[in-house]
Amino acid sequence: MSFPHYYIEQTIRDTEAHSARIGGWCAAPSHVEMKVRDAAGTLLDAKIDRYSRSDVFDVFPGTELDPDTGFTLAVKNVNTQYFEIVFTSKEGETAARVSMDPAKIKLEKFTGIFGKTARYIKNHGLSALPGKVISHIKKTDRPAEYSEWVKHHFADAETIEKQKQTHFDYEPLLSIVVPLYKTPEKFLNKLIDSVKAQSYANWELVLSDGSGEPSPIEEQLSKAAAADERIKIVKADVQHRIAENTNRAIEAACGEFVIFADHDDELEPDALFEVVKALNDDPTLDILYTDEDKTDENTANFFEPHMKPEFNQDLLRTVNYICHMFVVRRTLLDDAGWLRAEFDGAQDYDLILRCTEKSQKIKRIPRVLYHWRAHEASTSEDPESKRYAFEAGKRALQAHFDRLGIKAEVYEGEKPGLYRTRYIRSYDPLISILIPNKDHIADLKKCMDSLDERSTYRNFEYIIIENNSENDETFEFYKKLEAERDNVRVVYYDGGFNFSKINNFGEKYASGEYLLLLNNDIEMTAPESLEEMLGFCMRSDVGAVGARLYYEDDTIQHAGVVIGYGGIAGHCFVMQPKWTTGYMHRIICAQDYSAVTAACMLVDKKVYEEVGGLSEELAVAFNDIDFCMKITAAGYKVVYAPYAVLYHYESKSRGLEDSPEKKARFNKEIEIFKKKWPDIFVTGDPYYSPNLTLKSQDFSLNKDW
Numbered sequence: 001m002s003f004p005h006y007y008i009e010q011t012i013r014d015t016e017a018h019s020a021r022i023g024g025w026c027a028a029p030s031h032v033e034m035k036v037r038d039a040a041g042t043l044l045d046a047k048i049d050r051y052s053r054s055d056v057f058d059v060f061p062g063t064e065l066d067p068d069t070g071f072t073l074a075v076k077n078v079n080t081q082y083f084e085i086v087f088t089s090k091e092g093e094t095a096a097r098v099s100m101d102p103a104k105i106k107l108e109k110f111t112g113i114f115g116k117t118a119r120y121i122k123n124h125g126l127s128a129l130p131g132k133v134i135s136h137i138k139k140t141d142r143p144a145e146y147s148e149w150v151k152h153h154f155a156d157a158e159t160i161e162k163q164k165q166t167h168f169d170y171e172p173l174l175s176i177v178v179p180l181y182k183t184p185e186k187f188l189n190k191l192i193d194s195v196k197a198q199s200y201a202n203w204e205l206v207l208s209d210g211s212g213e214p215s216p217i218e219e220q221l222s223k224a225a226a227a228d229e230r231i232k233i234v235k236a237d238v239q240h241r242i243a244e245n246t247n248r249a250i251e252a253a254c255g256e257f258v259i260f261a262d263h264d265d266e267l268e269p270d271a272l273f274e275v276v277k278a279l280n281d282d283p284t285l286d287i288l289y290t291d292e293d294k295t296d297e298n299t300a301n302f303f304e305p306h307m308k309p310e311f312n313q314d315l316l317r318t319v320n321y322i323c324h325m326f327v328v329r330r331t332l333l334d335d336a337g338w339l340r341a342e343f344d345g346a347q348d349y350d351l352i353l354r355c356t357e358k359s360q361k362i363k364r365i366p367r368v369l370y371h372w373r374a375h376e377a378s379t380s381e382d383p384e385s386k387r388y389a390f391e392a393g394k395r396a397l398q399a400h401f402d403r404l405g406i407k408a409e410v411y412e413g414e415k416p417g418l419y420r421t422r423y424i425r426s427y428d429p430l431i432s433i434l435i436p437n438k439d440h441i442a443d444l445k446k447c448m449d450s451l452d453e454r455s456t457y458r459n460f461e462y463i464i465i466e467n468n469s470e471n472d473e474t475f476e477f478y479k480k481l482e483a484e485r486d487n488v489r490v491v492y493y494d495g496g497f498n499f500s501k502i503n504n505f506g507e508k509y510a511s512g513e514y515l516l517l518l519n520n521d522i523e524m525t526a527p528e529s530l531e532e533m534l535g536f537c538m539r540s541d542v543g544a545v546g547a548r549l550y551y552e553d554d555t556i557q558h559a560g561v562v563i564g565y566g567g568i569a570g571h572c573f574v575m576q577p578k579w580t581t582g583y584m585h586r587i588i589c590a591q592d593y594s595a596v597t598a599a600c601m602l603v604d605k606k607v608y609e610e611v612g613g614l615s616e617e618l619a620v621a622f623n624d625i626d627f628c629m630k631i632t633a634a635g636y637k638v639v640y641a642p643y644a645v646l647y648h649y650e651s652k653s654r655g656l657e658d659s660p661e662k663k664a665r666f667n668k669e670i671e672i673f674k675k676k677w678p679d680i681f682v683t684g685d686p687y688y689s690p691n692l693t694l695k696s697q698d699f700s701l702n703k704d705w
Contacts, residue, residue, distance in 0.1 A: 003028035003091035005060075008098075010575070012553040015102050019076040020083075021553050022098065023575050025056045028089035031066045035088075036073070039080035046075040051566050051574065051697060068566065070696065072551075072575060146293070149701050150302050153368065153691070155199075155270040163199035163273045168280045174203045174272055174327075175255030179245035180263045182211045185220055187264035187373060190299060192224050192231070200272035206232045208249035210240035243339035243347040250338055259327045260348060264373040266299060267325070271369035275327055278363055286359040288327040290369040291691065302371065305701070306584060307689035311362040314536075314639050315591035317397060319418050320349040321584070325370040328355050343396045345389030350396035357403065366690050390416055397421070406539070415585050420643065423535030431460040431530065431602070432512030436493075436502045437520045438467045441477045443649065450524040450646075457530035460516070461487040465506040467497065500614035500623045503598075507605070507613060514538075515608055517624075519599045519648065522549075526645035533602040536590070536639045543607040543636030544628055546596020547644035548587070554578040557648045559587045560640040561595035561625060563677075563685040564694045568670055569595065569625045574697045583692075583699030588642045593687050594632060594680070596640055598624030599648050607636055615676075621666055622673040629677050 010023035026032045036046040049072045056069040066089075075083065084095045155163070176195060180188070195205045207224075209215050215235070225231045234248050250258060257275070261267065275288055293305040308321055315321050326348065336354040343350040356362060394410050397419050401408040407424040414420075433451070437444050448462065462485075464478065478490040493505045503517055514537055516530070526532070533545040549558040559582065560572045572593075573582045581588045598614075601624065611630040614623045628638045674681060684690050693702045 002094075004032045004087040004089045004094055006085075006087050006094065006096055008096055010553075010555075011098060013098075013100060015100055017076070018078045018100070019074070020078065020098060020100070021551060022071075022073040022075075022085065023555075024071060025069045026071060026087045027056055027060060027065050027069045028087075028091050029064055029066065030090040031068070033088045034071065034073070035086050036075050036083055037086060038078060038083045044075055044078065044083060046073055048073045049574075051570055067695065074551075145701055146303060146305050147301065149305075149703070150368070154268060160197075160199045160269050163270055164201075166199075166273070168276055170280050170283060171200075171202050171276060172256040172279065173254060174200075174257050174259055174275065175206055175250075175253035175330075176203060176259045176261055176267075177206045177246060177249035177253055178208065178261050178263050179240075179242050179249060180207055180209045180211065180217060180221075181239075181242075181245070182216055183263040185217070186297075188217060188220060190266055191261065191263060194266040194269070196228060197269045198267070198272045199270050200276050202276075203272055204230045204232060204253065204255060206234065206249040206253050208234040208236075208240075208245050208252075210236055210242075210245035210248075212239035213237050241341060241344050243341040243344050246347070247338045250333070253330075256330055257327055258330055258333055259325060260351075261325070261370075262372070265324065266295065266371040266373070268367075268369045268371070270367075271325060274365050274367055274369060278365055282361075282363065285361050285363050286329045286332045287355055287362040288365060289322045289362075290325045290365045291367055291689070292324045292370040292372055293368050294374045295371040296374060299371065302368075303374075305368055305691075307366070307368075307691040307699075307701075308364055309591075309688060310364045310686035311356070311360075312592045312687060313356070314637070315589055316353070316356065317400070317419070317421060318413070318589040318591060319585070320346070320352065320393065322352050323348070324372055326352060332359055343392045345386060345391075346393035346396050349393050350399070353396060353400040354403075357400070368691075387416075393417065394419060408535075414588055415581065418585060418589065421535075421590065423538065425534070425538060428457070428459045429514055429534070429538070430512035431457070431514045431516050431534070432463055432507075432510030432605075433460055433516045433518055434463045434465060434503055434506040434510065435518050435520050436465045436467050436499070436506070437469070437474075438497075439469045439471050439474050440520055441471075441474050444520045445477075447518070447520055447522050447524075450522075451530075454524055454527045455530050456527045457534065460530070461510075461512060462489065463506045463509050464488065464490045465502050466490055466492045467502055468493075498616060498619040499598075500616045500618055504613040504616065507608060510605065513605055515603045515605050517598045517601045517603065521649040522600055523647040523649070524645075525647060526643060529644035529646060530602075532641045532644040536641055537602045537604055541637055542639055543604055543611075543631035543634065544596065545602045545639045545641050545644075546593070547600045547646055548640075548642050549597070549600060549646055549648040550578060551575075552647055552649055556582075556587065558597045558599065559642070560591070560593040560687075561597065561628070562688045562694075562697070563594050563625070563629075563680050564688070565697055566694075568673065569622065570697050571597065572697055572699070576698065586699065590642055591640055591687070592637050593628075593640050594638065594685050595625040595628035596638055598627065600644075600646055603631075604636075607631060607634070610634060617672055618669050619665065621669045626673055626676060629680075 004026055006026040008024040013020040034048050036044045038044055050068040051070045078100050081101045082097050082099045084097050086095045221233045225233050232252055234252050278288055291307050293302050295302050336358050339347045339351055394412055398410045409422050411420045481488045491509050493502050536542050536545045551557045556573045556576045558571045561569055562572055563569045573587055611634050614627050618626055631638055691702055692699050
């Protein structure tokens, strides 16, 4: 196949506005340059974002490709019937023609689908078509990908044998506590067998039978205890609910660490080994947790892996993402208190919240070491089967805020098991909205109108930072704004474009306690957006808050930033449609990230000044990411607020990064950023999992095994 090769996946056109947005990929062994020209051959100004796509590499097995295969492209002012996207690499040049003729657009949608189908029938026959459809469905089925992934990441027999011969300097007794209630025999056997198969031997399994008398599993338990002295049985004459039943197991446990497991789940054979390995690396740890997945009744298939970040307090306040496998130091458990019956159904969530309140010595083990059984009526298979659990979780989270003296109100979220918190303000501080602008007064007006007309939060001022505008109409607009509005001030920045310098200049004129860094091509849609962001930002542990941003075609533009995407950093879930909630619903979960975009970022002004504002050596690229890194280094959190929802019309005032000077500047800023923050490129972004790929931004599995 000749290179460069391309594929257009999404084309959204607004013929009245003479604009279009394109999504797809282009591939070649060398870097592919992209440009846009109209039917007359005139180059058009377009905004092109490039990122890596791991799935594209699968299309060309055995071929080394330049990593930046994915792209999104926005082009405006197309005044001809079509335009072309030109792809150029060392291997050659090709072009994709995109029609702007409404009649041809309708025709191409029909002929595109019909043509592919007709060609397949012609080549393979009508009887082969259903098989083609099924194979396509299977190809895109994520569990099938995970079934391949586990072959490379679960410990094999040889590894387990080596682990059994390993001796650590520190070998604590680990107590696995399990509440039982009329547990099906085959599931209980699978649990016990998975513990007995552990490569680390210094454990005890404490099984508390809350079935009451007569217990249907009494004989099975007696046999298990007789076969292995490390298995303890706690019996009861009457039935016990889950919190009380688990506490009886804790009372009988003697280990330095307590591990919680459900009665029908399984552990990977190296689960305890990995825990002790982590404790030898850092003996001060109080809490550890692992990745997990789900398995069927016969442990024949594994699916829905949950690859978790390092401790993420705001994510935990949205969902019990820690869940399984949870390991806690016994002394901390005693200090925090055991399980509480009033939270039955969410007793583990309540316990995890209380334990994490007591210690920050928390470690994630990024390995799938726990299998959550999915079977009929289980919570893992059908969350709606335990509605009471979500109500208990809501009360547990509210109790968490009450203990910490944080004024907040908890609501059930969009999905079962998710929670949304609204923080209660004692007053309404002034927010200074900093908007850099160079001409583009229509965009600026649209941005300001959306805030003025929709925002439920009213105490804000505008600082318009004029940046080398050339049109007289712009300055007339400024005069009108200041004459008609007492909360608008225009300040004049004198110098070349430098996003950091421009905002640092504007900050000096801000009177507010909080600063909203805002692009002029932003439109607020959710009226409560400022209140959502301010709720987080007014916490003393938070330095900056980002928002959920959409492209004008209702696909995600920003839902947090991961360091490492594309080699440097990138936005999460780019181009995913508005109706989706992303991996583990992360698009709609409040959570901590290493960074958020300054296209819409609320910052505590004292924190802004404490970290020295934006770094002015980063004129265009990565200044907001660097700024967030400085905030994190100073001990503050950077939070993504998913219910602050705005549209971002993609930097209309900036052109392509296509000149030699711009490319040189961009590469220089990459090097500056890498030199300032080398550690994160070695250890990885703590709010992302090494089990997830850096080659695309959809939280898909890392295939670099």
